[in-house]
Amino acid sequence: MVKSIAPSEDTRTAEPGSSELRGEARTVAILDAALELIGEVGYERVTMDSIAARAHASKMTMYRRWPTKSELVAEALRRHAQGDAPAVPDTGTMRGDLLATVAEIAETLTGAHGPSLIGLIEAIRDDAALREHVSSQVRERSHQVGREICARAISRGEAVHAERAETVLDLAFEHLFTSTLFDGAQPSRERQRSLVDAILLPLLSSGS
Structure with missing residues (x-):
């Protein structure tokens, strides 16, 4: 403890x-x-x-x-990955927003310019307080992004399963985390597009 x-x-x-x-x-x-x-x-x-x-x-x-x-480090990681007031990507389409968000998550996991979540996996596993802080921040951010992407899509007239927003973004993070951990590198742009087009977009688009 x-x-x-x-x-x-x-x-x-x-x-x-x-x-x-x-x-x-x-x-x-x-x-x-x-x-x-x-x-x-x-x-x-x-x-x-x-x-x-x-x-x-x-x-x-x-x-x-x-x-x-653990509290200090968790905030340092959050600011490093997101900035103080992170903006949710707005590309003009839900697909574009999802692609941009997936790319941002992949960058966060590998930490191109600082410590990465993958690099801290042992500390997160062994330090319950750090694990709780990081998990809370990741889920809060993912859910915020999912809700905003869906709200924008609805305002554009896109048909969306907005009630799935949080679950779908959790799924995106977990998929990218596992892929990065097992492959030793962030997923390629092609694999990121496949994640969006084959899984995330169908789950969020109404009528699918």
Whole structure:
């Protein structure tokens, strides 16, 4: 079990010699430091102390916002993959939106410019708190995307099984995750198109 670690008295101020940042710049520095360290030494060996030192941040500030390492890392992964206000792709058709979304999921899994979910699979398996945070974020984002894609399609006049949106996006993520894990690389564009055209689009299109 991963327990929250309360800051001790000697963590209530920034470390001597640190140049503590403020506001959003401080948040970005902390989250970037977490991802950098995971890439260098792995999730298991990263500590809140090492993140604070890399980011020149106050540990009190970190513990106030992220009581555990798993919470901090989960937010870092989310921001890295999506940005602060991720936009759902709008291509003009439901098929196009699904293709763009599948491509985004594939990129997230392999982490071209930072830690990937596939690379963190052992940490996610062994750390229940990290697993819960990441799972919650993935499902929340997938469901949001599915609902928005269907709502847009309906507004364009496309016939859609909107009630299937969340399930279909869960299926897309799970298929891409499994394929990436077993193949050691993200699915090709051709396989991504096949997933959309043979499975996702028929499930969402009314009359299928």
